[in-house]
Amino acid sequence: MTNESRLAFGFGFHPGTNEYKVVRTVEQEQPTGLEQRIEGFTLGKPMWMINRKNPFLLRVQPYAASFNGALHWLGQDKQNGSTIIVSFDLESENFQQIPTPDNCKSRLDRKDWRVVVLGGCLCMVDYNDHKRADIWSMKIYGVKESWIKEYTVMPFERLIGPSRPLFVLPNRNILIELQYLPESLYAYSVDLMTTYKIRIRDLPPRHSCRVVSVVDDTL
Template identity: 75%
Template sequence: MTNESKLAFGFGFHPGNNEYKVVRIVEQEQPMGLEQEQLLGLEQHIEVFTLGKQPMWMINRKNPFLLRMQHHATSFNGALHWLGQDKQNGSTIIVSFDLESEEFQQIPIPDNCDKSGLDRQDCHVVVLGGCLCVVDYDEFDRIDIWSMNIYGAKESWIKEYTVEPLDGLRAPIRPLCLLPNRNILIEFQYLHECFYVYSVDSMAVYKIRIHDLRDLPPRHSFRAVSVVDDI
């Protein structure tokens, strides 16, 4: 029997070795336990492509954690980041993959955030204001953005921004970058006219119109990428 695979990708740069790398995660169901019970578990293998090196794709090893198979990874501090799960206790964590050592590490999530909210598929990790952040939804669709002011230090997490639900625009959002005056450029997923500026202080929202955006292919065939984090 052939099991279907799921794929996710990440792209980043490590200044220590001056290398660009593409990381591909391949997720498959694997038999586990007694054969007659036909139990299946998820296994994720990591493949790394280093620009300018041969062979191109290097099969690395199994992932000790379980990454959430989202469309985008967050590149920050020479590592890629995903929300994931600890295989031992099932808790939600941030998983980092160092692009120099090609080692996985676990980054703790904030103690006071809504753990049930982080279990939603549209929650994710972003970079805002030069800090690693977690986007956390509550039961009322309010979005709290937690910022890790000192990378790797659990005690440095603070609730930095809150985005209140917007009338008619409650689709999952993805913050892209921090603008001046505590404004956040956000992308509303699944909408054609999907880019807005949200003012944290005034809770005002402004639509950004992009010429001929409606004439582009369906929404799932393209996405926005933040190249410069701060303006």
């Protein structure tokens, strides 16, 4: 197969099946336009199992948000071109569209949005041209009306560049990874509106490690 590329990956767990899955999206140019299909690998099974067309189009992004037994990416509705959240259920292996906040629809076509999981909620992060980051939380999963703008990270000047909120601590500090640069882990105090650099002794070169959250964010 020619002219294909992989543009989105994800790793997640489904509590109903007790299975871990790696999922990748493969894109290919067709006479009718771009086509994307999903391929997946279940931990403990011998081969990639899924080969299913994606009814939506996923944006180019380095990771998926794993939440509620599904992987989530920003994507595009093929019918009207609007920006949406696309979910892929790890049990049924079906796609769904997750509603986005009404207050954000006029800005969603910009490239500086991300889907993440924070504080036990599916969230959207709007980087506002990297001057600040507004974090919208879906307090009840799947319910459009439950979206609220819960956090604003500012001043954001010290965190210019691609970044990723990782975790909300009990003291309302948000751990943030500033990607691609050394010493890239920060804590932002929501109450004090202050950013702190977190220094880790004997850390390997930045290109050889990545920050991940391994604590259950729903507790």
